[in-house]
Each structure stands twice: as structure tokens, then as C-alpha cells.
Amino acid sequence: MKKNGIIIALLLAAICSCSKSTLQNTPEKPSAASVRKSLADKKATEQTAALYYNLKRLSATGYLAGVHENPTIFNRAGAVTEALYGTDFMFITDIIRNPSPWWHGKQVEIRGNIEESYSQGQVITMCWHYRNPVPGELDSFYWNDMIAADPQLQSVVARLLPGGTEHWRLLRSLDVVAGFANSLTDAKGDKIPVIFRPWHEQDGDWFWWGAGHCTREEY
Numbered sequence: 001m002k003k004n005g006i007i008i009a010l011l012l013a014a015i016c017s018c019s020k021s022t023l024q025n026t027p028e029k030p031s032a033a034s035v036r037k038s039l040a041d042k043k044a045t046e047q048t049a050a051l052y053y054n055l056k057r058l059s060a061t062g063y064l065a066g067v068h069e070n071p072t073i074f075n076r077a078g079a080v081t082e083a084l085y086g087t088d089f090m091f092i093t094d095i096i097r098n099p100s101p102w103w104h105g106k107q108v109e110i111r112g113n114i115e116e117s118y119s120q121g122q123v124i125t126m127c128w129h130y131r132n133p134v135p136g137e138l139d140s141f142y143w144n145d146m147i148a149a150d151p152q153l154q155s156v157v158a159r160l161l162p163g164g165t166e167h168w169r170l171l172r173s174l175d176v177v178a179g180f181a182n183s184l185t186d187a188k189g190d191k192i193p194v195i196f197r198p199w200h201e202q203d204g205d206w207f208w209w210g211a212g213h214c215t216r217e218e219y
Contacts, residue, residue, distance in 0.1 A: 029053075048193050051123065064123060069113070085117035089198070090129040090141075092180045093173045097131070097139055107180070114184055118192050128177070128198035132156055132208060133169040143208045157214035 035049035036042050044052075058064065066084025091106040114124055131139045134156070138149040147153050160170040177196075184192040202219055205212045209219065 045191060045193065047190065051193075066122065066125075068127075081120065081122075083122060084125060085114070085122040086125045086127065087113060088129055089126050089177050089180070089196075090131070093128070093133075093176050094131060094139075096133065096173065096176060097135070111180075111184065114192065114194070115186065118184075118186055123195065124192065125195040125197060126181075127200050128196075129207075130173065130198065130209075133173055134159070134166050141207050143206060143210065143213055146208060155214055155218075156208045157218050161218060 032046040032049040035053045036044055064083035066082035068086035095103040129141045131141050138146045140146050159166040186192055199209045202210055204210050
């Protein structure tokens, strides 16, 4: 990861139903302390260590399937339960530019869906359709819409990076993301970390962080 690139934090933390038991220091299930040695965050929770270990273990023989905010797809398949639940930080950070009651209500809805899905043993993932945070410019994540509104629009990525004129706005948005993620707890009061996958589909050109709108090094 480039030091000057956009920070992509991987918060590995929700665990599937087969991995909720306490890790033991055995060959079959190593201790959380031993798993943490492979993680960037040496203070990661036991749930994070369990998820990391189980994802690596399961990847050798299979995969986990799920949907993004649309469990009805699995419901149509009959007695099938998704192992992943995906949602979005979009509405979480949108509140910075749109601090109305509707956005607060959306946050409550997202929180409830995460907590319910996690209680069923699903792994939680969150992408980030990050709307352009710069006031006076179109608050969209679609580059074509943004450039249509302002043909002279400069690279958003370059301005959000350290040293850029709008870097502080990215930091404020990340504070909101971290605050929301850190507030997620299960029925026991334990934190529900998530797999954070921001700035996805970068090889396409439809988002402002996509190919053609920033350099590989900037991304």
C-alpha cells in the first residue's frame, strides 16, 4: 500500500456461525494471540482473529456466498441462508452534507440490519459509495454526472490525498466511518467489526476514483 495513496483499511471482524466459539491453542484452532501475529493490528479482537483464520481456512476448499442488501434473492432459493451480508457506508457519510432526520433514520436502519444479520452468524461487509465530499461540486460518485455538471472539474482523488486542498474532508469522512463501525455491538455488548472494502471497481471509469481519474500510485 502506498503511503501517499488513499488509505484502505481492512477491518476484519464479523464471524460466521462456524467461527463464534473461543479460539483454543490447538493445531485445529489456534489461539487468537497466535493469529494476531499475522494481522496488522496486534490488538485485534478475538472475533477479528477468528474471522481471519476461518476465511483463510475456508478459502482452501470453498467460498462464502451472500448478497448486498437483498436477502430475497436467497429466499427464492428455498431453505438457503446467506453467509455474507453486504451494506454501504454511503448513507453513513452522506450525513455530513445532508444532516436531516431522514439520514439519521437511514443510519438506524443500517445498524439494525447489521446487528440482525450478525446475530444469524453472517459475515458483515461494507463498501463505500463515497459521494464527492467537496461543497459546491456535485455530491455524486459517478464521474460522468460530476463532469457534466462541471466540465472543469479537477481530480477529486488528488485533492483528497495528503497535501491536497481537501484532504481534511477525507479525514472527517473517515472519522465518521470509524465512529459508526466502532459503535456496532452484538447482544453481549461485544463490538461487531466489519470487512471494509472502499473504492471498489477501480478498474472501471464510472466512479471518481476509477481508472482514468487518478493514477495507479494515487489509488
